[in-house]
Amino acid sequence: MRKQIAAANWKMNLSLEQAEQLIDELLSTDHTVGKDQIAMFAVPFPYLIKISEKLKGKSNVYVAAQNCAATKNGAFTGEVSAEMLDSIGIRYVIIGHSERREYYHETNSILAEKVNRAFEQKVNPVFCCGEPLQIRDAGTQNSYVETQLKESLFHLSNEQMKDFIIAYEPIWAIGTGKTASSDQAQEMHAHIRAVIAGKFGNDIAGSVSILYGGSVKAANAADIFSKPDVDGGLVGGASLVAKEFATIINSLKK
Numbered sequence: 001m002r003k004q005i006a007a008a009n010w011k012m013n014l015s016l017e018q019a020e021q022l023i024d025e026l027l028s029t030d031h032t033v034g035k036d037q038i039a040m041f042a043v044p045f046p047y048l049i050k051i052s053e054k055l056k057g058k059s060n061v062y063v064a065a066q067n068c069a070a071t072k073n074g075a076f077t078g079e080v081s082a083e084m085l086d087s088i089g090i091r092y093v094i095i096g097h098s099e100r101r102e103y104y105h106e107t108n109s110i111l112a113e114k115v116n117r118a119f120e121q122k123v124n125p126v127f128c129c130g131e132p133l134q135i136r137d138a139g140t141q142n143s144y145v146e147t148q149l150k151e152s153l154f155h156l157s158n159e160q161m162k163d164f165i166i167a168y169e170p171i172w173a174i175g176t177g178k179t180a181s182s183d184q185a186q187e188m189h190a191h192i193r194a195v196i197a198g199k200f201g202n203d204i205a206g207s208v209s210i211l212y213g214g215s216v217k218a219a220n221a222a223d224i225f226s227k228p229d230v231d232g233g234l235v236g237g238a239s240l241v242a243k244e245f246a247t248i249i250n251s252l253k254k
């Protein structure tokens with residue numbers, strides 16, 4: 001079975017003390033990460049090492065970065081390279097979150113470069129895609145997302161695309177409390193899988209974990225994750241509350 005993944009995206013939140021407290025609380029809250037499941041914590045850069053230490057030895061639990069540079073090491077003040085992430089043992093990185101696309105002008109071609117830098121260091125991308133409200137209202141979300149996938153991922157090899165992780169996050173559902181219905185999620189996830197299948201074949205498309213993101217919380221996770229093409233979630237707000245995220249982990253398909 002492809003991996004079922006609960007990924008916490010803390011964004012730019014929490015002091016170090018609060019971050020450690022959140023992990024401690026989560027660890028003491030009842031949750032199980034099964035063998036075909038992953039729990040992931042995308043934490044701010046300064047906390048990567050500390051949170052990794054706290055989670056050391058937990059099986060199927062990983063710490064992720066929220067971004068990496070499109071370039072290799074060099075004179076790029078303020079950037080963090082995939083090589084640096086690799087050097088501190090980080091195995092996952094979120095690439096192309098809509099906030100990065102919108103506020104930092106990351107285009108599909110820049111994101112293709114970020115994906116390349118991550119793969120060069122054997123850091124696994126969690127590639128985000130998703131449409132803004134006006135695209136959803138116009139009914140052109142399928143072709144919009146298809147273009148994001150084509151322009152950032154279609155240069156990859158079959159080997160790289162095997163077990164790849166994509167997060168579908170409709171922008172109108174992020175941090176708004178407005179969730180896509182589980183049927184809307186399933187419809188888009190099936191489309192994404194079909195787009196991947198069209199380029200890389202059915203077997204590889206079947207191995208790709210497609211996460212849903214956008215106002216996932218304890219109360220709606222089980223319904224959304226129950227859909228056949230939804231392989232877990234990328235969770236912002238609710239991942240900052242230990243009990244919420246523990247329930248979200250427990251809602252993954254077994």
Ligand code: PGA
Binds near residue numbers: 169177237238
């Ligand atoms: P949200 O954020 O769960 O707060 O809507 C999701 C995300 O942006 O990854």
